[in-house]
Structures are given as C-alpha cells and as structure tokens.
Amino acid sequence: MWQSATVRTSLGFVLVAAACVFFADLDISGHDPWGELNRLFFGLIQPSFANLDYLGEALVRTLAFAFVGVGLGAGAGLLLALMFGSRIVRTFCAFIRAIHELFWALIFLQFFGLHPLTGVLAIAIPYAGVFGKVYAEILDESDPQPAQILPFGVGTVTALIYTRISQAWPHLTSYTYYRLECGLRSSAVLGFVGMPTLGFYLESSFSQGHYGEVGALLLLFYGMITTLRFWVRPRLVPLYLLAAPFLLGSGLPIRWDNVTRFFTEDIVPAPLRNGEGLGELWVWLLELLSTEALPGIWNTLVLTQIALVITGVLTLLLYPLGSRHFTNRLTGPLGHIVLVVLRSTPEYLLAFILLQLWGPSMLPAVVALAVHNSGIIGHLIGRRSNEITLRPDAPNGIERYAYELTPRLYGPFLAFLFYRWEIIMRETAILGILGIATLGFYVDSAIQEIRFDRAMVLILITALLNIGVDILARYLRRRLHLRHTAKSEP
Template identity: 50%
Template sequence: MTLTLPTLLRPARSTALALVQVTLILIAVALICIPFADLQLHQVDPWHELGLIGYGLITPHWSDVTVLVEAVGLTVAFALLAVTIAVPLGLLMAVYFHWRWLRMLAAAIRSVHELFWGLLFMQLFGLSATTGLLAILIPYCGVFAKVFAEIIEQQPPQPGATLDPASSRLLRYAYSLIPQALPSMLHYVRYRFECALRSSAILGFIGLPTLGFHLETAFKQGQYSEAAAVLWLFLLMIASVRYWLKPVLILPWLLVSIWLLPANPVPVSLDLAWQFVSVDLWPSSLRSGDWAGFGSWLWRLLSEQAIPGILETLYLTQMALALTALIILLLWPLASRRLVSGPAWTGGRFILLVLRSTPEMVMAFVFLLLFGPSGLPAVLALALHNGGLISFLIANGSEIDRHQQQRPDDPQGLLRLAYLENPRQYPAMLALLFYRWEVILRESAMMGILGIATLGFYIDSAFSEIRFDRAFFLIIITALLNIGVDAIARRLRQRYLPQTSRSSDNELT
C-alpha cells in the first residue's frame, strides 16, 4: 500500500470519538421522538394505587395453592419442552446456515413475538398445549440457529482437517466444530431457558393457564396481595433455576412436563386448518386476483393502521433504548464487586434479579394502572427490564478480572467508576444495547396487546374482529420492521464496536 501525504496527515480514527458519536446519535434520536410519542399521563395522582400495590408486595397471599402449583407446572412445562425441541432443530439449522434461504427463514420466524405466534395458533388449536409449545418453539428455533451458527463460526477449523474431505457437512460439524462449541452453546441454552420461562408466563395474557394469566387477573381485580404472591413465586423460580434444573434432573422434569400438559379441548379439523391457512389469512381481493382491489385494501391497511403503528412503535423503541442506557450506567456499578461489597452488592444483585426476571409485559401492566393508557408505561417497562438484564451482564464482566493486581495510584470510589470502570465497560454496554435494539422493538410492538397504540394494538384488534387477513399482514409488517432494525443495529456494531460485536451477539438475544 502506498502512503500519500494526505493519508499520513489524516488522523487515525479514535475509538473514543466513535463511541461519543454513536452515543450522541442515540440521545438525539430519542429526544426527537419525544414530541411525537403518546406520553400523556391520564392519572394525575397515582400514589394511592401505588400504595396499594406496595402493600400487596409486602403481604403476598394466595388462597388456593393447588391452582398456583398447576400454573407453575404449566409455565415450566411449556418452557422446558419448547426449548428441548428447539435446541436440536436450531442446531441442525445452524449447520446449514450458509444457505441464504435458511438464514432468511430464521430471521423471519424469530422476528415475530411469541404472543403473536400464540394469537395465530389459537385460531387453529384454541387454548391448548399445542398453542403454547408452538408459540415458544418456532421463534426459538430461529434464535438458536443464529446464535449457534455464530458460536460455531468462532471455533478453530484445525480439528476438521483430520477428517476425510469427502465427509458430509453434517459429519464434519458433528465430529469437529460442535464438540468445541458445546460449552458455549450449553451456556446460552441455560440463559435462553430463563427467557423461555418469561415467554411462557406472559402467554397467560392471551388466556393460556400459566402464571401470567393469574397475575393479570389479580391485577385487573385489584387483588395486589394475590398478584404479589404470583410475582414473588415467579422471581423465586427464575433465581433458583440452577438448583432445580440440574443436568441429572432434566429427564425427570421432561417426563413431568409431558404429564402436566393439558389435552387439546377440541380436536383439530384438517379442513378448518387448511381453510385458515389458505383462505382466512388472505384478503378476498387477492384470492380472486383483483389486484386493484387488493391495492386499495393494502393502502387502507397501511395508512390507517400499519404506518401509525410503525411510527408509535419506533418512537417508543428509541426512547426506551436511550433510557435503558441511562439505567445501565446507574445500576451496573451497584452489582460489581470492583466497586461495592457486602450488603450494597447484595442489594444491587437483588435489584437486577427483579428487573431482569420480571417480564416487560408485567411491568407495563403495573405502570398502566399507575399512569393510564399511553406509551410511557411501555417505555419504562422496556427500559427497566433491559437495563437490569444488560447491567447484570456488564457487572459479571467487570468481575472476571477483579483479582488482577491493581496499580497503587488507581482511583477509588466515584473517581474509579468515572475514570476506570465506565470507560472499560462502555463499549461492551453499547454493543449489548444495540444487540437488544431489535428485541426492544419486538417487545414495543407486543405492548399493543395492553392497549398501547403500537403495531400489536392493531394486530390484537384484528384478531378480536376476526379479521385474520389484516392481522396476518400486520404481523408480516412487524417481522419486516424487526429484520430491518436488526440489520441497522448489526451495521452499527460492526462499524463502531468491531471488537465487542461478536462476543455480545453470543451473550444474549
């Protein structure tokens, strides 16, 4: 390469400058969205309701323990069986992830939220075990395929050189790359199972008898002690996963899960299923070949529902993304032994456990009771949950090298946080934040089921009105929007955070 004078005089790109630029862009976009989003407070004085909720949290009570135990069993059953089936399917997809159509399929199925999959399958299978399993299983196949493929890609190829060159791709992966990647994949599966528990719980918001169903019912009826009992039980279940789901117990748990699954209430008619897939999901103008009529139908859908829903979803997403960054900066130091110890560290860890374990839907439901129907509850819920999750990962990362020898002149206290720890952890924080961008968007769209005017609101309304063609096209639009945002976030990570991008991708999705 020939170095010219302009090349020599051009300053090297500063990593710090790049981080400042991307941070300012993040803040600017969030500020621009504020005037356009629906953030109106409909309840001026939420303190009375907040006091009732607070009293309920410290006085949990549930009269019928049998019902609660059954809900816990179903929550675990849906999550465990779905993950057990999705892992081998996702691994098989990862082996052939070099096929473009397979990558597109994985991106499409993971871009649709579990609740939207649940609403679709409810039309075929009703409130049954099949609906619950498929709603979690299908998107998780896409997630596992992507993450497993990236983990395998990072493995050294040398062991595969000892195999016969004529061996099939599946055999080469099975005998060389997959064994090397197995520890990282198992670590991710354990994390993803916690996510599946949250997904299983919130399926109760569409009627499945998991913990979310009883939590929503208790909150709607103002029975906050009962709601607190469900919530505390769920948090305890998440916190103790490592103790009750040891490898030796997985097979017994699987057998129990199969036994707990409810039977389908109504036999599935193949004729009705085919009618739903081939007729009900498509507008009549498209089925009849009336392209002018289909264009008119599509324009009305876009102008009246899709575009307003997309804009509100994007507004809330961008504000939640910026607020998440602020929450991370405030919370992660409270859970790192490099900065705090003793009761302060225990308290910080407990706060992060509550935030990362409580589903966004549950938080948003509580905030709706306090502030009324607007986008503010969604922004707060998304920021708190994702802030708690990323803070937990950042705090864990900061503790990995806490035993390294420190310099005598290292600052302490707030100075250490400002001049050492935050600069060290900030690139990883931004990488994880951009990785969660697409997830926050998907959750923002899902918030519409609670009445917030995002895409999910129009999807849920279409299902309620038995307008399956509208619901289906809106779900497709939601998936395309998620794929687009994911592509933008990936470009930003690769451009501004090349050293932390891939490792962050493998931490969470």
C-alpha cells in the same frame, strides 16, 4: 477516531430520542395512580397464599410449556445452525425470530384454540430462529484444527460431534440455560392470551384488585427464576424434558378443517377472496397502510427509540451493582438480587401492571422496556467489568466509575445495547395488545374483528421492521468495531 465516532453515534441516538419525546404520549391518567402503586407494594411485602388453590397447577403449566418449547426450539435451532451458511436459512431464522411469541400465539389460537400445541409452538418457533443464529456463531468460534487431523473416512456427523460441537458444548449449554430462563418468562406471559400459566392467574387477580394474590404470584415467579440454577441440573434436564409433555394439560380436539380454512381463506386478502381484481387489492393495501400500518410503525419507532436510550442510561447507572469493583460481601448479593429481579420481570407483565396503575399511555411501556433490558445489559456489563484488573493505585468511588471502568466498558455496552435494539422493537410492537397504539394494537384489533388478512399483513410489516433494525444495528456494530462474543449474547 473510534472514540469520536462512538461519541457522535451516542449523541445522535440521544438527540433522536429527545425529539421523539415531543411526539410521545407520556401522561399519567390513572385514577389515584400512586395510591394503587402503594397498594401493590404492600401486596408484595404482604403476599396472600390463602386463596391460591390453583398455584401448583399454574406453576406446573408454566414450567411444562417452557421446557417443551425451549427443548423443541433448541433441537431445531441446532439443525438450522449447521445449515446457517445458506442465505435462505439465515433469512428464515431472521424472519421467525422477528415475530414475537405472543403474535405466534395469536395466530395459532385462531385454528388450534386453547390447545397446548398453541403455547408450545408460540415459544418453539421464534426460539428456533434465535438458537439457530447464536448456535451458528458459537460453532464458528471453535478451533478448526481438530477437524483437519481426523483420520480419513470419518463420517460427517461423527466429525462434527467430536470437533466443533465438543469444543463448543460448554458455551452451547450455557446459552441454552439462559434461553430457558427466557422461556419461563415467555411461558408466563402466554397466560395473558388465555394459556393456563402464571400470567393468566396474575391478570385475573390484578383485575379484581387482589393485590395480595398478585404479590404471591410475582414472588413465586421470581423465586422460580432466581432458584433456576439449583433445580435445573444437567442430570435432571432429560427427566424434565421427558415429563414436561405430559404436564401440558389438554384442550379441545384440533379441528383440522379450521387449519385448512385459515390458510386457504382467512388470511387471503379480502379483494382476492371476493374475486376482485388487482386494482381493488391495491386500494385495500393503501387503506391498510394509511390508517393502521403507518401510524403503528410511527408509534413503534418513537417508543422504541425513547426506551432504547433510557435503557442505556439505566444500564450505566446499574452495572456497578454487579461489579466486584464497587461492591463488597454485603452489597454484592443485594446488587445481584436487584439485577435478577429487573431482568426476570417480563416487559409485558410490568407494562400490564403499570398500565393499570398509570392509565393508557406510552409511559408504562417505556418504563417496562427500560427496566427489563437495563437489568439484562447491566448484569452482562457488570460481569464484564469483573474481568478487568485495576492497578493498585486506581481511584475509588465516582472517579473509578467515570475514569477507570466506564470508558473501558463503553464499547461492549454499546454492542449489547445495539443487540437489544431489535428485541426492544419487537417487544414494543407486542405491547400494543395492551392498548398502546403500536403495531400490536392494530394486529390485535384486526384479530378481534376476525379480519385475519389484515392481521397477517401487519404482522409481516412488524417482522420486516424488526429485520431492518437488526441489519442497521449490525452495521453500526461493524462500523464502530464493537464486539461481544456469541456465548455472552443477551
């Protein structure tokens, strides 16, 4: 029964994605796209560090924004996790994590400008929502018995520290370490909206056709991610957290009157701001929905479903690279490096590069989303396969893949894929900033036209859409009895 339901659900998603292909713009229209791709490849294998005098500063800024943003997000997330039983807290966490870091950055840019606070809050706020959810699930998995045998009179905080938190500490730190890796990606991507991180200089070098410098920046970024476990030691983390705020740089002084005006005037719908009635407000909303919101929602859904299914297909092809059942001492490290590179490359960064090479269409976004997310899920499924013990006479090669391991891993694979569904949709929306007609395209256009009231409505629609997909994904996981532990969530 479970297998038939799983097969039907999988085929349903494949058919929906196949139908979406007919409505998607997947053309390649760039001038000499394969020649440009070839030049980028040679930039990667022949990087130029000669003119990168800004390299050290860009690296320090990227690390500083990541540590401060993730640190604040983890602290706030732990507090939210302790109150996660409240429906209000759960709804709040779902809402703030449903809005992408770049959307938060675009909002804060309007009144803080290119101030360090913009980048820090853009990372910290959505990460607090993610930490709150995952930390709560990890704490819920702890054994309740130690709390029942504590002596009378022990304070609530003391009891919490010595029972639930002490048990969950290894999983809490492991997940926080993973989110730091995500924070480094987010910090780098903030450069595309003007913050002085690696993404800012990468965009500049790419726009000028300096592929050697692009290769150097990309290799530096990959090196920073792959060596994370060597330089992020538990004893050093407090030092990093203390030093990071002083390495964020400085910006123009914050004008708090701009902050006040943004909330009291700029984001107020134009009809209300002009003293018009509810009838004019309704007309304004209908026009916004018909000309921007509905086309943006449609393109976001179409692109998301295609990317989701391709992510699943690539994951099933890639997970053997991280499995000891298919690799040896030579191929194992190579497979690990491939998966690290795939999952370490931010979707936004890869989509930006492919858009420059292939021209404006949905294809760069589909490829970028599928490559990044399949790298993450492939790594997790490969790690899960290492926990399986095969019988001595188990077959090898394709038969081992098709009949021994993949059927036993398909449940966790679907669980992780459905978990990433909401994340893929959130990334799909933000890729509109690059020119793809998803919701982010209309948000960015409204901000460029200084129509913040329209932008805020569209951002709210984006958040509600992501929350809806998350609810549907959780329903499917429950219906199909798909499980994965909170400590291994991607």
